[in-house]
Amino acid sequence: MLDVCPSCRIQAPHREGRELCPRCGRRLMVLDAQGRVVQRPQSGAARGASAPRTSVARAGLRWVADRPAEARPAPVTVRAHEWTPTPSYRYIPRWGLSDRGPISPGENPEPADPGDVLLRALRMATSMLGAAAVVHLIRYVIAAVNRSTPIPMWLDLLSGAAVLVFGVFAFVAMLVALVAFVRWLLPARAAAYRAADRRDPRPARVVLALAAVPLANVVGVPLLLSEAALCGDAPAPAIGRIKHLGTAWAIVNLVALIAVCYRIGSWFSDSVQVSANALALVTFSLAVSAVFAHWVGPRLVTVLTGPVGSSASGRRLVAA
Template identity: 60%
Template sequence: MLDVCPSCRIQAPHRQGRQLCPRCGGPLTLLDDHGRIVAPRPTAPAPTPQPGRARPRPAPSRPLLRWTADRPAGARPAPTPPRPPVTARRPSYRGVPRWGLLDSPVVPEADEPRSGDSGTAMTRTFSLVWYTLVAAAVVHLIRYLVAVVNRSTPIPMWIDLLSGAAVLVFGTFAFAGMLLGLVALVRWLTAIRAHAYAEADLYDPRPRRQQLLLAGLPLVNVVGAPLLLSEAARCGSDSAGAADRIRRIAIAWGLVNGVALIALAYRIGGWFSDSVQVHADGLAMVTLSFAVSAVFTRWASPRLSTVLTGLVGDHDRERRLVVA
């Protein structure tokens, strides 16, 4: 039998003479082994309320017992068998393992400019531009030789038409190639500048639109592009060596643009003149301009890619030791 307190819901084996709950002081109820009330205990007299104190609230009625369901013995899952001990051999290597000794390169975000990709694209574009400039220079030289021979000896009409058409076609190809080279140069310049300031953890003071104008406008970029490169070179430790390389490329680029301006002036003068000599001089200057531009493209292509070496080039990958 059990002594059960209906107020605080505690139970204990029955003991003769125990009528009040030791926790709350309420009356106990005697239950048999099947949970039936054997005999209710006499209710303890309610305490007399003292003046100035609130009357105690009656305890809420709660169920006498709470039954918990459990699976029968036949429906219980079988105990999990113990895991067998691990007897596998530890891996061994005949030589020092190479995996894990080199840190994997950090892949930039998709929207960030990558100087390596733009530098490779610029080198390939400059190679294409070099071929178009060389072809245009050769065709213009042939056209000049035809004009020189024509001064003393008549030439067939088809040679004159063929040389004139070749000058027009290859000149157009060379102009398109120079535009592509300018676009590749602008992309590389903005990318390498952004990379340089990011490596130095600095904020680029020039907005993107200003960089595009300084690097993309003809004749303006003769001064603007070296200026942008010089500002990016100051972010690295080898700023003096980079400034010297940038100065040599800028001087050569200025000479190429000067020859191109002279050739353009001769060409425009030939449009308003009937002199054969003026036309011949203009053709010779255009040929010289194409040849100088081709030489400069071939010379500057590898030097532009390494003009900021040590600043945004391939960094030495960090090495770490691991437990073999």
């Protein structure tokens, strides 16, 4: 049963001897389990109070619904974190950020990576060779127009000077790229032999001659790279990459050699058509060289170790 105050509408389990509401002082009434008012005699203390209400409409009560026990959700239990092994690598990852930090005044800065220097030199060579190819193409168009239409003297002198200046720039850029390549090849070859706990069988001057002498390096560089690749555990993929690079290098040198020989031969010829053909061939050779310098950069610095993203050194996502 319940003790209910019809004025405050508060209710509490029935207790014998409790007849007045502790909040407003009104007389309490008792309801049974079916919500019916139970009549009980008034006590002497309650007679002096205000007139009691013997019945209250059931609409005055506010019932609160609750779920049965079988429909309530199960309590949430927090499981302990399951142990997982710490990610590890069998090789040094080549991706990520390097925190070099500030260099103190008394500390010597770290030397530049030969691979990065080689990439910058090849990018510069790509730009210079491409610019020289464009200038030679403009010179060829001017020469073709001049066969039927006279051109101003200043335009002829300006195009000739541009061909000379950009040709010199392209030649210097190729020399810088060659020096950067030799400076990358020597430590890369030494590191390959050192990792295999072996000594380089070739003297440094022989390696330098095979890598730096033009035309001779067409054969010498693939040979030097192949010897370094054979020191690794899996030389077959590296040998395949070296063959691709060597073939492309040989084709570029062959085109350049034909263009230079044809250009020199045009100097001893009085034919305008021969000079125009030589100019077109030089333009084609410069364009091919620029494309090769752009293509070979990222492949050359990883020819011995494999490109980033291969099966040997792929990127992995780990939980933070």
